[in-house]
Amino acid sequence: MSWDPSSLYIRIQTYILVKYIQQIAEFYDEVIATDISEAELQKARPHPKVTYMHTPLSMSDEELISNLGGEASLDMITVAQAIQYFDLPRFYSLVNRVLKPDGVIVVWGYINEKSEIYFGEESGIQFLPQDLLWERLLESALPYSGPNVRDISDKYKTLPFPFEDVGIGGEGNPFSLIIPTRLTFEGFLDMARAWPDVAAAKDQGVDLLSEDLIEEFRADWGDRPVDLVPRPFLFNGFMLAGSLKKD
Numbered sequence: 001m002s003w004d005p006s007s008l009y010i011r012i013q014t015y016i017l018v019k020y021i022q023q024i025a026e027f028y029d030e031v032i033a034t035d036i037s038e039a040e041l042q043k044a045r046p047h048p049k050v051t052y053m054h055t056p057l058s059m060s061d062e063e064l065i066s067n068l069g070g071e072a073s074l075d076m077i078t079v080a081q082a083i084q085y086f087d088l089p090r091f092y093s094l095v096n097r098v099l100k101p102d103g104v105i106v107v108w109g110y111i112n113e114k115s116e117i118y119f120g121e122e123s124g125i126q127f128l129p130q131d132l133l134w135e136r137l138l139e140s141a142l143p144y145s146g147p148n149v150r151d152i153s154d155k156y157k158t159l160p161f162p163f164e165d166v167g168i169g170g171e172g173n174p175f176s177l178i179i180p181t182r183l184t185f186e187g188f189l190d191m192a193r194a195w196p197d198v199a200a201a202k203d204q205g206v207d208l209l210s211e212d213l214i215e216e217f218r219a220d221w222g223d224r225p226v227d228l229v230p231r232p233f234l235f236n237g238f239m240l241a242g243s244l245k246k247d
Contacts, residue, residue: 025049074098079107084150108239141197155238163242174238182230185221
């Protein structure tokens, strides 16, 4: 099985689409990035190797397959931080039709891990303020995630994944890693606005990131020079990878 395909076909969460799609294109000859939201695709940065494709939920399976190149045409399919929102039986049926016999499907996601800091005997162990802000926002977004959204707090351990294990995260045994990063306050807001549950709330007429809340978050974050330095975030990443099952 080849792990260096000539094409990468990717359905990717908007924050990642905007921030990293050009980096992905550096490693592949062709990238097709799809999204059900045309408005979100318009936020993406142009790149000569990248084609952005609008794939609304109303698009038929046959039309989608045709637009992606036909049956058994894809070297790789990836889903980033989005599989929990998919109609899995329909999606997996499509994967079995469009993936090449030696192709690979990779799905991955991440959740924030709160960092504990010891502040001495009087204060004891406390969480970083940026982690508490993120937790507060996600809790407020839960009612808007939709009734059929899967809980990924178990890091894909119970996610159905009917594909052959290729040795790097199979069904019931996802590959995991810690992803450290740093975000400015504006970077934090960009990630928050693009988070699917926050975006879903806005689609339902509820702006979870109102100007008043942003100012409250800004006050909690701090605006001293030291607070303007990017702050650490720790994400727990998890991944499943597989190939088509042999008859």
